[in-house]
Amino acid sequence: MKYTIVDSHVHLYPESHLPTLAWHKPGNPIGGQYSIDQYRLAAKKVPTGDQKSDDGEPYTLRGFVYLEVDRKSSVNEADGGWKHVLDEVSFLARIINGEPTPGEGHKPEDSELCLGVVPWAPVPAGQETMQRYMTLVQERMGTEKAWRKVRGVRYLVQDKPAGTMLGDGFVESLKWLGREKLVFDLGVDARQGGLHQLREAVELCRRVYDGVKDDEKVVIVINHMCKPNHRVPYSGRESIISHPEFNEWKQYVSAMAAAGPTTYMKLSGQFTELPPLPAEPEPDYDSLAERLEPWTDVIFDAFGPARVMFGSDWPVCNTGGGGQSAWERWRQVVQRVLDRRGLTEEEKQGFWGKVAVTAYGLDADI
Template sequence: MKIIDSHVHLFATPHLQNLAWMTDDNPLRASHTLDEYCHHSLMLPGCDHGVVEAYSVDGVVVIEADVKSSLNDWSHAIAEYEWVCRIIDNKLLAGEGSSSHAGLVSAIVPWAPVPAGPQAVTEYLACLRLRNPTVTDKYLKGVRYLAQDKPSGTMTSPLFIDGVRVLGSSSSSSSSSSLSNRLVFELGIDLRLGGTWQLDEAVILLDAVNSVTRIIINHYGKPDLYLSPNDLLTSDKFIHWTKAMTKFAATNSYLKLSGFFSELPVDLIHHHHEWQDMLARVLPWVKVGFELFGTDRIIWGSDWPVCTINGGKHSFNKFVALTLALFDELDLSDRERQAVFYDNAKRAYNL
C-alpha cells in the first residue's frame, strides 16, 4: 500500500542557524535532508518492519520548518524555499545533501506572511515564483503560518483572515483560479499547550474563509494526549475540542493525522508493554475525528523529524504501526486505509 507523507520538514547543516527554534543542545541539531528521511522511513528495501513492511512512501509534502522570518523580513523563508527547489532541480550546493530521492517530493508548503494581509501574501508568492517558475508552478500547493505560538487575536484579525482568503484566489502559476488549483492554508494550533481559546479563534477563521480557501488542520489540532481516557468525558479540553472539530468538519477543511508523538507522554511511546495504553490514550480523539470528517477528509503525516524527539529514530515506523492499530480499532476497509494514507492527500493538495 502506498503512502503520501503529508508532513515532512527538511533542513541541511548549513541551514541550522536559520531555524527559529534551533539551539545548541536541540536533539535535531543535525542534517535532516531527504536522504536521512528515506533512510529512516519505509524506503529501505529488504528491511524487516514487521506489520508495516507492506507499506511504502510514494511521495512527501515538504512543510516549512519554522525558519527565522518576520512580516518584514522574508529572506530565510525564501532561502528555505529555494533549497527545496534545488533538491527538485538537482542543483544542490555543498553540504545540502543529494537529489537521489528528489522524485519523492510531491508538494511544497512554504511559510508566508499571512498576518500582513492579502497584498503582502500576493507579493510574497510572486517572489517565490520569480525564484523558480517551473518548480513553483508544479509543486507550490499551499502555505503555512504557525498560529500556535502567537498571541490571541492573530487568527481573527481582518488582515490575517484576508491573507488566508487570498490563497483561495491564488494558484502557483497565477494562471487559474479554479478550485482545484487554489492554494491551501496549513493551520497550526495547539490545544495541549496553547489552550482552548485557539480552537475558538480557529472556528472564526475557518468560518470566514470557508467559501474560498481550503484549510488543512495540522496534527489533529494537537490534542492533549496527557489526559487519561477515563477523564475525557468530563474534561473541558476534550469537550471543547470535540465541539470545535464539529464546526471545523462543516467547512472546506481536511484533518491531518499526525504529530501524536509530540503530544503523548514519552514513556507510553518507548515501552512496548505500554502499547495498548498508548492506543487507548489516542483512540477516543481519533474516533471523534473520523466520525466528523469521515475517511475521505483525513490525511496522514509522519511529522518527521519532529516525531523522533520523543519517538526515537524508528518513530516513522512506530507511527505507521500505531496508525494501523487505530485503523483496526476503527474497522477500516482497505479502500479507506488507502484513502487516509494516499488518496486524500492527492485530492487535498491537488497532486
C-alpha cells in the same frame, strides 16, 4: 491489499541552516542534519516506488509534502524578515530540480520524493503583500516543475498573540488563497497554546467561508489534530471522554469540520503530546492506539475518513517518539488506530495517500 503512503507533514533542513531556525537552541534534540538522506533512513522499512521489498511489505512510500520549518521571519519585508524563509524556498528548489549543494543531504534522484511544498508566507499582511511574496517564491523555485509543487502556505499561529487569526489581513489572505487554489495549513496548539486558539480557528473558518462561492473556498488542512492535551490523567477511555478539556477540544474540532467540505485534518504530531517514549524497548502499540482512540474517534466522526490523512511530523516526532525509530513507530500506532476504527480497505487507502493528493492537489498517481 497494497497501500501507497503520501506523508503529508515532513520538515527538512541541513545542519548548516540551524542558525536560521526560530526554535533552535543549544542542546536541541533535533539540532542536527535532517534532510532527505536521514528521512530515507527513518522510513527505511517502507520501500519507495523505485525500490522492491523482499519481505512482502504491503506499504510503499510514494513521497511527502514538505511543510515550512519555522525559520526566523517577520511579516515585514523591509526589516529583512523574508530572507531566511526565501532561502528555505531555494533549498527546496534544489531538491525538486535535482541540483544538490554539497552537504545538503539530498541527491538528484530524490527529486520525485518531494510531491508538494508548503512554504511560510506573510498571511497577516493581506492580499497585496501575499501576491508580492508569492512572486518571489516563484522566482526562487526557478523552474515550472518546482513552482507547480508549491501547493499552499503556512503561517504558524500556535505561538502568536490572541486575535492574530481574526485580523482583516489574515482573513483576506485566506480568501485570496482560495481563489488561487492554494492550501492553508493551520497550526494551533490546544495543550500549550490554549483552547482559545481553537475557538479562534472556528471563527476564522466562519469568516473565510462566509459568502464565498464553493469553487473559491480555501482548503484548510489542520495540523496534528490541533495538538490535544494527552497529559490529562488517563485510566481508560472513560477518564478521557468525561474530562472537560477533552469535551471542549471535541466541540471546536467538530465545528471546524462542520465549517465546510474543504477543511481536512492530519493524523500526525501526537508523539510530542503524549508522554515521551524511551528509545528501548519497543512500545506497546496496541496500548498507544487505545489511549489515542477517544481523540481519533472524534476526528473520524467529525471529518469522516475522506478528510483525514497520514502525516509523520518528521523529525519533530523523534523528540517524543523515542528517537530515530519514531517514524516507523508512528506508522505502527496508526495502523492499529485504523484497524480499531474499522475502516474499509478503500478508506485506508485514502487515509494513507489519496486524501493528501486530493487536499493538496498533488500531481501524483497512487
